[in-house]
Amino acid sequence: MLQKVLIVNRGDIALRIIRACRELGISTVVAHSTVDAESMAVRLADESVCIGPPRPAESYLNMPSVMMAARLTDADAVHPGVGFLSENAEFAEMVTAHDLVFVGPSAQHIRQMGDKALAKSTAKALGIPVVPGSDGVVDTAEEAQDVADGIGYPVLIKAVAGGGGRGMRVVESHDDLPQAFAACRHEARTAFGSDAVYIEKYLDNPRHVEIQLFGDGKGGAVHYFERDCSVQRRHQKLIEEATAPGIPDAQRLAICEVARKAVAELQYAGPGTIEFLYLDGAFYFIEMNTRLQVEHPISEMLCGVDLVHEQLRVASGYGMSRTQADIVPQGHAIECRINAETSEGFLPSPGLITAVHAPGGPGVRFDGHIFSGYKVSPYYDSLLAKLIVHAPTRALAITRMQRALEEFHLEGVASLAPFHQRVMANKDFQDGGVSINWLQKQLDAGTL
Ligand code: MV4
DSSP: HHHHHEOOOOHHHHHHHHHHHHHHEEEEEEEGGGGGGGGGHHSSSSEEEEEEOGGGGGGTOHHHHHHHHHHHHHHHHEOSSTTTTOEEEEEEEHHHHHHHSSSOHHHHHHHHHHSHHHHHHHHTTTTTBBOHHHHSSOOOOHHHHHHHHHHSEEEEEEEEETTTEEEEEEOOOOTHHHHHHHHHHHHHHHHSOOEEEEEEOOSSSSEEEEEEEEEEEESOEEEEEEEEEEETTEEEEEEEEETTEEEEEEEEHHHHHHHHHHHHHHHHEEEEEEEEEEEEEEEEEEEEEEEOOOOOOHHHHHOOOOOHHHHHHHHHTOOSSGGGGGOOSSSSEEEEEEESTTTOOOOBEEEEEEEEEEOOSSTTTEEEEEOOOEEEEETTOOOOEEEEEEEESHHHHHHHHHHHHHEEEEEESSOSSHHHHHHTTTTHHOOOOOOHHHHHHHHHHTTT
16 A cells, blocks of 8 residues: 555545544645645644645645655655646646656546547547537638538637636637627637647537546446536535435436446546536437546545545555445435635635534535635635535435534624525426536526
8 A cells, every 4th residue: 555645635524534534544644835834734734844825836736846745755656636726737747757657547648638629529529429419620711611611600719728618718609609609719818828729519408418437547447326516606616415216227327327338448547537528318429538527526425436546556566445236326325515715706705713513413524624714715715615415215315415404503703604505495406317407507597
């Protein structure tokens, strides 16, 4: 087993990794910025090392500083967590070049999936259904018009280096295309340093359904079923659930199996997520994330697994603890992301937390890093805690989430808890299967 892991992250995910390491007897070092010196992760880790000032570019994204921290503390592995350096192929390479274990997939797989056009062609070649569109990158507006005329409007121009909602443009007609094409390329060049784009049919009002996968790096892979992450605002997921409601079991299982086979074929190592849009009864691949995701706990609760244990096992060369037959989904799990934002208007609410009480009881998991005296910093994302519930049925999971949200108590900063209560009580949400535009429509209409 690995002996000492350097955790290059903060907040609840740093705690999540510390907890898994503790249970496996692995020592932990948390690399932190100056403002995070008093964090719960620093308190709970065996060691800590400051890697720079608050701004992420100077600390959590500062590769030389991180490598120095690994060397100084004699770590034998680096865990990037979620966000920050977790999908940076250059960093994964650097870690490996220094004879340290990168707890994650190979740099090659990170790079392959980071190029969204290459990810799509790879997925297609592996038998995964994709959105109709260009065969890879499109170089000229004329070529783009030919593709778009063929698939029909509206179409979406997407940056190869984009993802997570950045670098996309909808085009309604043949005549609108050249201007949008030029603008999208320009934006992509400015934002990502690459103006490569590709074209897809624009899917109107789909659901976002993603599959949790896990590979052993040697051609073995399992899936941990799917999550529905459609309740989002401006590309920020707010509520996720597993499994996806209202999709026939046979169809869910079939797409999970296609995705599992693809990841096995790739000899992919560690956790990964294949994202789909689901519209009119069909799945369409959009992206693959080559990291642990924020919402991984709902799959853990559904399947009774610890995905970070699995990650550390595979990184240590022990292989996965289960085969597909060992993975049995039970009941239903829901996660609410409790951000330090107002529940009316989603305005950031930094400041000092003066009191907090975490919910508990059967089927409730609170993955948070907050405590009384914690200062919510404006430098980082505003996630205070993930509240996850598990229950035998979806209806009981909603009731349990309502009960847990009632127990949650916070003073000093605003949170999304009241917003989540409104969603849990909403008829559309309770019916299940809302689309990615549902939340914004409700907010615009003042019906939530
Ligand atoms: C799309 C789409 C509609 N049609 N692709 C946004 C983030 C990136 N992961 C892909 N995204 C989308 N791709 C086609 N062909 C709509 C979105 C999209 C979206 C997807 C998932 C979750 C939330 C979203 C919000 C707006 C747009």
